[in-house]
Amino acid sequence: MGAAIGAMLGSAVGVAIxxxxxxxxxxxxxxxxxxxxGLAFCAGWLLSLTLVGTVMLLIGAGEDADEGSAPATWVSWLTLVLGVLFAFLAVGQWKARPRPGRPARTPGWMAGLDRTTPARAAGLGALLSGANPKNLALTVGAAAGIAGATSQPGARAVALVLFVLIGSLCVLVPxxxxxxxxxxxxxxxEGWKDWMATHNAAIMxxxxxxxxxxYVGDALANL
Known part of the structure; x- marks a missing residue:
């Protein structure tokens, strides 16, 4: 179980931040x-992340993701691809950062949040959780890591639950x-919001x- 938790921990923190x-x-x-x-947004986030994580884990579990004590070769290649993807995303995020002296721009879709309904809030939480490209890639990586670390269903389930809880701290804490x-x-x-908005590019x-x-290091170590 410890190996499965360790395999998903980095991805969970990435989702949480x-x-x-x-x-x-x-x-x-x-x-x-x-x-x-707030409760509806949190529920949508949790349900979406749990659903995506479960589907990805079931797919990984059905593809013989572990070879004895080591992840299967396809898991390592997938991890390598995801690592390269994150590197490109990091470069793109840095290039898109606001220039000195210019305030960070808040996405336009946030402008109408003061007029939303609980149902729309739940949908927004689901979209930001499961349909977000970064989170989707991290969830794929976490599922592959869990499946490659252990073949025990119980250990995989516990690791997935912890992944969802840790990854949801960004909504559970506020x-x-x-x-x-x-x-x-x-x-x-409000102070948290302003700080995160100002430093969004640097954080991401x-x-x-x-x-x-x-991801790249883990993949190269296992190939």
Whole structure:
């Protein structure tokens, strides 16, 4: 089980360090229906990440992902491809960073969050979780890593649950702060939102670069 958890940990942290869902959650919590919108967004995120992770893990488990004590060759090649992809994404993120003296631009879809409904909030959470290209690639990598680390269904299930929980910290933590502190937590959450929005490019470039190095290194070590 330890090997399976270790195989998915980097990917889970990569999903968790996502400024956009945290910003979206803070904006939703500031609406008149903040509690309902926030809970719906969190539910959509969790369900989508769980569904995608389960499907990917079942696919990986059905393809003989482990060869004795080592991952199958196809798992290592997939990991290498994902590592190279993350490297390209890191370069693209860095090139798209706001220039000095210019404020970071907030995505246009966030402008209407103050008029959203719980159903739309849930859909948005699902999209940002399972349909986000970065998260999808990380989920594929995590599933391949788990499947390649162990053939025990129980260990794979536990590792997947931990992957979802750790990957969801970007929405669970602000929601928890809001539910515990109510309106008093507004200033704290606003500060988090502003900081994440300002440093989004730097955060994502660093995360993607680290993930690229890890994935490529793991793949080359196993090939």
């Amino acid at each position: 996502s400024p956009l869902p945290l910003i979206a959650m803070v904006l939703l919590l500031a609406t008149p229906r903040g509690r309902a919108d 929601l928890g702060v809001y539910l515990a502190g109510g309106k008093k937590a507004a200033a704290t959450l 470039t660093t995360v993607l670069a680290v993930l690229a190095a890890k």
